[in-house]
Amino acid sequence: MHFSETCDEGMPRLITPVETTASTTQDQSAIPVIHATLDAKGLRPERHVVDQGYTSAQLLLSSQKEHGIDLYGPVATRSGWQAYTEGAFDLSQFQIDWSQQIVKCPQGKSSRSWKAGRDSYDNPVIPVQFSGRDCTPCQARSRCTKSKRAPRELTLKPFEAYQALQQARDRQATTTFQQDFSIRAGVEGTISQAVRGFDVRQCRYIGLAKTHLQHIITAAAMNVVRVINWLEGVPLAKTRQSHFAKLAPIKSG
Ligand code: SF4
Structure with a gap:
């Protein structure tokens, strides 16, 4: 069950x-359906705050291009062992010439092949390969690849997706992002309300379509409760603290 809710200051959280999916379905797969639904109903937000399970380079791009929605959440940091090894050559140390379709490595060698392809999730990717003639005798080889014989290979995302990912990585390093992203925690309260107050984890029907109907009815009931509370001026509940967490200030003081 994937809930999205409004989070405008001073307004009820509705x-x-x-969206209902099988539990084995990746969270990311729900985003295109959620955005299409929001768009169709005229409820498209400027920004959709999500956790990392809902972001990918492709989704950052398609959310913006197809729906004008800023998918706002943390993205995976750089990948590969090189990114976590001091002195190793991760992607950030290669120069990419998108117009010439050539990548230059830290040793000044140019890539041998650049070919558009698809990854195992059917996302477009660009595998780039360097030449064995350059990589085999390279003095810096151990900083670049763990392969005994094969030359260095990189997998790039297409330009726009690559750019979207870089921008998201830069953005998530800012304090503004940390502050703005903190609002996402509110949806945990929504899940908690659905589970504890509306017993949503107890599936009353068999099959995805009927289960989805149950989730919609539950959400509608929650909205009614929320609107009434808002009209009556009932403040939003504060995040509960465990007994252990409550001890923390005493201990540190
Ligand atoms: S191993 Fe190949 S790609 Fe890596 S630095 Fe050496 S020449 Fe460049």
């Missing part, structure tokens, strides 16, 4: 779309 659940907008509810």
Whole structure:
């Protein structure tokens, strides 16, 4: 069950779309459906704050291009052992010439091949390969690849997706992002309300379509409760603290 809700200051927090998927489905797969639903109902937000399970380079791009929605959440940091090894050559140390379709490595060698392809999730990718003639005798080889014989290979995302990912990585390093992103925690309260107050984890029907109907009815009931509370001026509940967490200030003081 994937809930999205409004989070405008001073307004009631209302659940907008509810998407239901099999538990084995990756969270990311829900985003295109959620955004299409929001768009179709005229409820498209400028920004959709999500956790990392819902972001990918492709989704950052398609959310913006197809729906004008800023998918706002942390993205995976750089990948590969090189990114976590001091002195190793990760992607950031290669110069990419997008117009010439050539990548230059830290040793000044140019890539041998650049070919558009698809990864195992059917996302477009660009595998780039260097030449064995350059990589085999390279003095810096151990900083670049663990392969005994094969030359260095890189997998790039297409330009726009690559750019979207870089921008998201830069953005998530800022304090503004940390402050703005903190609002996402509110949806945990929504899940908690659905589970504890509306017993949503107890599936009353068999099959995805009927289960989805149950989730929609639950969300509608929650919205009614929320609107009434808002009209009556009931403040939003504060995040509960465990007994252990409550001891923390005493201990540190
Ligand atoms: S191993 Fe190949 S790609 Fe890596 S630095 Fe050496 S020449 Fe460049």
